[in-house]
Amino acid sequence: MPLQTGQYKNSPFLPARNDRKDDNKLKINCNLAVPDQGFLLKPHSMYLTGFESLLAIINSLTHTECDQVARRFELKSNHKTENRLYLLFSFIQKNVDADDERIFNLWRRKIKNDITVNAYEKAKSQLKQFILETLRFINVPGHDAYLLERLDFANILIARGLFTEAFKILQLTEKDALEFTDPLYACIINYKMIQFLPHVPEKDRPANVHELMHETGNIVGQLKIYHEIFSFNLDVAMFARQTSFIQNKKQQQQINNLLQHPVAALKINTLPYVAKCTLLKSLSWLYRIAGDAGTAHRYQKELVHVFSEKEKYNMQYRPAQYLAEWADLINISIKNNFIADANDVLKKYQDICKQYHITDAHTQLIIYNYNITIQLQANNNVIDKTIVDVQWKIINTAHQQIQTGHLLTFILTVMKGFLAIKEYKKLHDAYILILKSAPAERFDVVFAAELIYTLALYEQSHMNNSLQIVELNNHFVKQAESLYRRMH
Incomplete structure (x- = not known):
């Protein structure tokens, strides 16, 4: 049975949609997240209204995004409204320090029209909507939301019986997923291809169809492991509320039961980054309260290594979350009384902030x-x-x-x-x-x-x-x- 359009937007295997950040060039200021191209709203303009909201969105655009907006205006150049909106867009771009009234006067003089304030407010709203809609069409292969839009498009084709076309879309998407993102995306896309492979004419099937079929079991296994890890971390969180050290044999048995499956999961090479990090945190904490400081320290060292390996990717696509993860790791080190580790992690945190000019x-x-x-x-x-x-x-x-x-x-x-x-x-x-x-x-x-x-x-x-x-x-x-x- 084909999956419905939009199924992956709130998939349990994927981060929430408003957590997917992207920018063609790294741009970090204060503690604001990098602008979100994948869906409509810019996170730092969600709580603003009117002119402030529009100004925040336009100021957050990269050169690539501005070019895309301008190009879309050119395509609609025969429409009078779009010409007016483009003038408004240009004035705000060029006069970033101007207030609402000054922009209104500049725009009114340029279009040579006794336009009302109500018409101006409507134009601002239309321009904001135009920009946000344009952002949805900007294709960045490494962007999570881009992969999800492709998955949604494939679902539309599948629902209409266009299996060959959908299969080609998924093949391209899988390639981007393997190159730019965590393997979990590739797993889901791969599994999706296998689901409707029988509907694809034999001449259009890939040469490695048997490898795809053989890989099905591995994919299902990884998704199952991901669920196990999620459940494990939830159990650990509940256990953490009850105690910070072993008090009796029952609690010792609870820890032994918790540790049965997750340790084996670490041996999976393609275990998703987020799953691996949360798993290592939980294991380090559990071994510490169980009194095995050596093993707890080993898992924490491995966690630092995993964080460091993904620095470039994380600072490009999810800088705010990545820095928060390092800060959390410092906190964990302090609570575990690993003072030398806490100093090392703090120094790493400072180096990252210095390297990316976060001040x-x-x-x-x-x-x-x-x-x-x-x-x-x-x-x-x-x-x-x-x-x-x-x-x-x-x-x-x-x-x-x-x-x-x-x-x-x-x-x-x-x-x-x-x-x-x-x-x-x-x-x-x-x-x-x-x-x-x-x-x-x-x-x-x-x-x-x-x-x-x-x-x-x-x-x-x-x-x-x-x-x-x-x-x-x-x-x-x-x-x-x-x-x-x-x-x-």
């Missing part, structure tokens, strides 16, 4: 945050004062631009740093900032900040005079009561 405030805060954490853990709360001061300076400068969850983490870490270097005045300022920034439901962060601040007051009372102990006690009791009320 936004968020990335710098991540680097300093892990620097402080590693130093505190490795040196028994002895830390370089300069690192803490720089982190605090960046937070003060850019705290309004940082997502709240990340900001709270950064402030808590800098509070620990100030406590270690005995900068009580700055610690108090950081404490006030966290109270202002934390939403009502984040009482856990507020409580952590309270504990650090209380320790600071305690240290000060010993350094100055014992009368401050009374103040400390009153303050802590008051905050504990407040926290209790929030929790209940």
